[in-house]
Amino acid sequence: MTPSTLHPLLASRFSPRAFSDAAVGIEDQRALMEAARWASSCFNEQPWSFILGDRHQHPEDFARILDLLAPANQVWAAAAPLLVVTAAWRNFSRTGAENMHAWHDLGLAVGQLTVEASARGLVLHQMAGLDRLRAARTLGLPEGVEVATAIAIGHPGDPEQLPEALRSREKAPRVRKALSEIAFAGLFGQAL
Numbered sequence: 244m245t246p247s248t249l250h251p252l253l254a255s256r257f258s259p260r261a262f263s264d265a266a267v268g269i270e271d272q273r274a275l276m277e278a279a280r281w282a283s284s285c286f287n288e289q290p291w292s293f294i295l296g297d298r299h300q301h302p303e304d305f306a307r308i309l310d311l312l313a314p315a316n317q318v319w320a321a322a323a324p325l326l327v328v329t330a331a332w333r334n335f336s337r338t339g340a341e342n343m344h345a346w347h348d349l350g351l352a353v354g355q356l357t358v359e360a361s362a363r364g365l366v367l368h369q370m371a372g373l374d375r376l377r378a379a380r381t382l383g384l385p386e387g388v389e390v391a392t393a394i395a396i397g398h399p400g401d402p403e404q405l406p407e408a409l410r411s412r413e414k415a416p417r418v419r420k421a422l423s424e425i426a427f428a429g430l431f432g433q434a435l
């Protein structure tokens with residue numbers, strides 16, 4: 244199956260480094276958070292948290308998050324209009340036991356946010372490259388909440404405005420493992 248056989252919202256998604264200067268309006272921001280909010284989660288724990296930095300409306304919030312990113316990510320993420328740090332409660336609120344599904348649930352919420360973003364003509368790029376411990380301190384996370392990733396969100400930009408190294412990565416074909424490497428019939432390794 245090639246991406247063209249998928250739903251256009253999924254087929255057209257990619258992780259860009261080029262963003263236009265256009266702001267992500269507050270209604271779009273709220274809609275992305277609602278999309279994440281309505282994801283399913285283990286025991287309906289909803290372990291996710293999101294901290295937003297809007298470059299146009301709250302430049303100091305944006306700068307605080309940008310400063311937490313790895314330098315290689317800062318190069319292009321500085322142009323995004325919206326940065327989001329994602330985090331999760333690592334223990335169940337009812338029992339205190341470790342919630343080993345917290346990262347899974349956060350990822351699912353980000354997946355929903357991603358589809359909502361695509362439907363609104365927005366693009367986003369997730370980043371593991373940030374100082375997670377410094378982010379937790381700087382952003383005032385309470386004990387028990389751990390930072391996972393950052394996300395740059397905005398409108399598609401012109402790849403020609405990127406530095407050459409990033410421009411060629413932006414235009415490189417997207418690659419994936421073959422379906423036969425990830426999906427099996429009945430037993431691991433058995434062809435579908």
Ligand SMILES: Cc1cc2nc3c(=O)[nH]c(=O)nc-3n(C[C@H](O)[C@H](O)[C@H](O)COP(=O)(O)O)c2cc1C
Nearest residue numbers: 256257258259313316368369370371372373392417
């Ligand atoms: C959890 C996560 C962390 C990532 N971290 C980074 C990162 O720090 N820097 C970066 O440039 N891309 C990062 N990416 C983007 C991936 O490299 C990208 O999703 C992957 O190459 C597939 O490309 P596509 O999203 O365009 O299909 C990350 C993606 C995810 C989901």
